[in-house]
Amino acid sequence: MNKTILSVAAVLAIGAGSASAADLPAKVYTKAPVLAPAFNPWDIAFGTSISSEYLFRGISQSNQKPSVSGYFEPRYNVTKDLQLYVGVSGSSISFANRAAMELDVYGGIRPTFGALAFDFGIWGYLYPGGQCIGGCPGADVIANGNFMKKDVSFYEGYGKVNWTVNDMFAVGLNEFYTPSFLxxxxxxxxxSITGKFTAPSSIFGSSDVGMYVSGEFGRQWLxxxxxxxxxxxxxxxxxxxxxxxIKxxxxxxxxxGVGFTYKVFALDLRYTDTDLSKADCNAFTSDFTAGFSADYSSINPxxxxxxWCGSRFTAKLSADVTLQNNIK
Incomplete structure (x- = not known):
C-alpha cells in the first residue's frame, strides 16, 4: 500500500516537473539594437569666394573690380531648433582712405519654429589700415575733392526671418540698423524682402547638382x-x-539672379541696380575715381x-562647407 502511494506520488511529481518546464518561455535570439549617433552640438561652417565685383546693398566696395572673400563660423546647437554662432570674414575692397580690407566680426542666435527660421545678432564692419584723406591737416588729397575718414568702421544690429514655404519656395524679411553708417x-x-525658388533635384537626376533663382528688393534710409x-x-x-x-x-x-550648385560649389550670376543718381552716389561713397560730369545735387555741389551705384551684372563663384554635413 505504502509502495503504491509512493509510486503514484513519484509519477505525479515527474508529470508536474515536465509541465512546468514546458511553460517556460523559449530563448529568442535577436540582433543587437542599432544605436543612434550621439547628438553633437558643435559645428563649423567656412567658405571662400571670388566675384567680379563686391557689391554691398547695390553699391560697389571694390571700385568695380574683382574681389575675394572668406569666412569662418563656429556654431553651437543648443537644440535642433536653436543655434548660437560667432564668425569672422574678410573681403578685399577699394576705398578712398586706402583701407587694407574689410574685416567682419559677428555673432548671434538662430531660433527655428517649424517653417520659420529667425536670425538675430550684431555685425561689426572693420576697415584696418585706413588713412585720413582730404579732411585732415597734412592729409593726402584727391583730385575730385572727395575726402574720407581714417576709420570708417561701424556696427549694425540685425534681425532676419525666412519662411520655407515648401521644398521649392522660400521668402524672407531682413532688418539692419546702425547709429553711424561707415x-x-x-x-x-x-x-529688404527676399525670394528664392530652388529647382527640384529630380530635374538633374542627381542630388549633387542644383539650380535656383533668387531676388531681393531693399531700401536704405540714411x-x-x-x-x-x-x-x-x-x-x-x-x-x-x-x-x-549733409543729409x-x-x-x-x-x-x-540665377545660381547653379554642385556639391559645395555655387556659381551665382546676378543683375543689381539702385535708384541713386551719380551725384548723390558720389556724395555718399566719396568715390576717389569720380570724374566731373556736371552731376549736381544739393549735397554734391x-x-x-x-x-559705383549704377546697374551692373556680376558673377560669383563660391564654396561653402559645414563639418557635420560635408566632412565624413
Whole structure:
C-alpha cells in the first residue's frame, strides 16, 4: 500500500516537473539594437569666394573690380531648433582712405519654429589700415575733392526671418540698423524682402547638382553726417551749404539672379541696380575715381558723379562647407 502511494506520488511529481518546464518561455535570439549617433552640438561652417565685383546693398566696395572673400563660423546647437554662432570674414575692397580690407566680426542666435527660421545678432564692419584723406591737416588729397575718414568702421544690429514655404519656395524679411553708417555720423536703416525658388533635384537626376533663382528688393534710409563730411559750398541747382553735415539720400536697391550648385560649389550670376543718381552716389561713397560730369545735387555741389551705384551684372563663384554635413 505504502509502495503504491509512493509510486503514484513519484509519477505525479515527474508529470508536474515536465509541465512546468514546458511553460517556460523559449530563448529568442535577436540582433543587437542599432544605436543612434550621439547628438553633437558643435559645428563649423567656412567658405571662400571670388566675384567680379563686391557689391554691398547695390553699391560697389571694390571700385568695380574683382574681389575675394572668406569666412569662418563656429556654431553651437543648443537644440535642433536653436543655434548660437560667432564668425569672422574678410573681403578685399577699394576705398578712398586706402583701407587694407574689410574685416567682419559677428555673432548671434538662430531660433527655428517649424517653417520659420529667425536670425538675430550684431555685425561689426572693420576697415584696418585706413588713412585720413582730404579732411585732415597734412592729409593726402584727391583730385575730385572727395575726402574720407581714417576709420570708417561701424556696427549694425540685425534681425532676419525666412519662411520655407515648401521644398521649392522660400521668402524672407531682413532688418539692419546702425547709429553711424561707415562712421559718418549718419544713422542707417536697411530693410529688404527676399525670394528664392530652388529647382527640384529630380530635374538633374542627381542630388549633387542644383539650380535656383533668387531676388531681393531693399531700401536704405540714411540720416545726416557729422561736420567732417559737411560742405561749405552751395549747389548751383539750389540747396546748401551744409557745413554741419549733409543729409544722405535714401535709396532703393534690387537684384535678381540665377545660381547653379554642385556639391559645395555655387556659381551665382546676378543683375543689381539702385535708384541713386551719380551725384548723390558720389556724395555718399566719396568715390576717389569720380570724374566731373556736371552731376549736381544739393549735397554734391562740385558736379562730380560716381558710377559705383549704377546697374551692373556680376558673377560669383563660391564654396561653402559645414563639418557635420560635408566632412565624413
Amino acid at each position: 562712421n559718418s555720423g549718419a544713422w542707417g536703416n536697411y530693410t 540720416g545726416t553726417s557729422d561736420a567732417f563730411y559737411g560742405t561749405t559750398i552751395a549747389s548751383p541747382t539750389g540747396g546748401g551749404p551744409f557745413p554741419n553735415g 544722405y539720400k535714401d535709396y532703393n536697391t534690387w537684384n535678381l 562740385g558736379g562730380y558723379g560716381s558710377k
